[in-house]
Every structure is written in structure tokens, then in C-alpha cells.
Amino acid sequence: MTENNRTTQYSLRNTHHYAIIVAGGSGSRMKSALPKQFLLLNGKPVLMYTIEAFYNCDVQPAIIIVLPADYHAYWQQLCKDHDFRIPHHLVNGGETRFHSVKNGLDLIEDADAVIAIHDAVRPLTDLSTIAYSFRYAEQHGNAIVAVQSRDSIRQLKNTVSTALLRDEIYLVQTPQTFQSALLKEAYRQDYQADFTDDASVVERLGVNIHMIPGNYTNIKITFPEDIAVAEMLLKQKSH
């Protein structure tokens, strides 16, 4: 795990930065008719918080939003209703998260770019974590935000469960940030069911993945109860 020196200043002037925010899912586990990226947190859609975090971080990436094709008009209306003016590019979602990321990547031609991939449904990411992930990936090729397990861990194989070393277990979040040539090469691979995040796609090339520290509050809104938790955390953040 790499030390997150949040006070260090790096020069970003010679590179190009992009954020691909994937919001192409249907949110089946949320059991809501409206996909969870559009649900309201304290009156504002989840996706708007996420875009604001990237817009407000000091790296100032270009922002690409991947949305199901059927929801582009709905999103544009939401932007009008909430007077949401942050500039962003819209791309169609794909069949899985992998295909959605790929659609976003197709928009980026810059071979020297640094690209952060982020779940639209993680609206609580710190600005400093976003900025650090860009800076770390710029220097080391990739940066994956993760937190150490706080619970004891057991692995179940067939019917036998075994304790694992908790200190060796990390829970992976987003953003996951990469130099563009590496990420584009990785996403030229055929889709595999065990590609659950961008790190697993890049790792399949034989590349070493670097974890950087995240926050336990960077939750992914997945189940109905996560909405109440996110609203509470947002209220705490604003005080």
C-alpha cells in the first residue's frame, strides 16, 4: 500500500486528464424502477454529487458520463430541473460495466492521457483521493483506491471454511486510474466474467496493480439501505 501524501504538489501541466463515470447500469439490487444513479440524496440525484466531486478536484479532468441510451433525455431534463451546468460528454452504456467503460474509452484519442474510471454510484469520494489517484497513476501507470478489511475474513471452498489473514485483504473501490495506453490495451481483451473492475482487466495483461488508500465512507450505493447511509454521510460532510 502506498503512502497517500496529500500535501505533495505535482505538476500536471503536461498531461491530459479524463474521468469516465460509469452510470450505465440498471440497479437491479436496488429494486427501484428508476436506476439508482438518478435517485435523490437529500433532494439531489446521486450522479450529480459524483460529477461535482470530479469537477471540483484540482486536476480538473474532462468528464465523460456513460448512461443507458434510454436515459439520455431523462438526464438532460434532470440537468435542467436542477440547474446543473457542469460540462460533460454523454456516451451510451453497454451490456456490462466492462462494455460501458469501453464505450467511454472510445471517446478518448489522447495516447498520453491519464484516465480515472469511477462508479457513478460512489458519490462520496474525497476530492483529495481523486487528485492523488491521478497523480499516482501518472507516475506509476495505475492507482487503485482500496481500504483494508476491518472484519475477520474466512474463505469457503466446497464445505470447508478457512480463516484468511485479515491484514492482507483489501476492499477495492473506485476511482481506478490508469495511463491511457495501458487501459486501452487492456480493454482490447475479450470480456471475461471475472472482470469485476478495471484493475482486474489491466492485471490480466500481467501488469502489477498499485493500491492507494481510500476511505470507508466511499460507499457504493447498491441496496435500498445504502441511500439512508449516504444521506447521513453527506450531511456529516457538509458540517
Ligand SMILES: Nc1ccn([C@@H]2O[C@H](COP(=O)(O)OP(=O)(O)OP(=O)(O)O)[C@@H](O)[C@H]2O)c(=O)n1
Ligand atoms: N452495464 C453496466 C453496468 C453497471 N454500470 C455501472 O457500474 C457501476 C457499478 O455497478 P453496480 O453497482 O453493479 O450497478 P448496477 O449494475 O446498476 O447494479 P446491479 O448490479 O444491482 O444491477 C454503477 O455506477 C453502474 O451504473 C455501467 O456503467 N454499465
Ligand SMILES: C[C@](O)(CO)[C@H](O)COP(=O)(O)O
Ligand atoms: C468496481 C467496483 O465498485 C469495485 O469495488 C465493483 O467491482 C463493482 O461491482 P458491481 O458488482 O458491478 O457492483
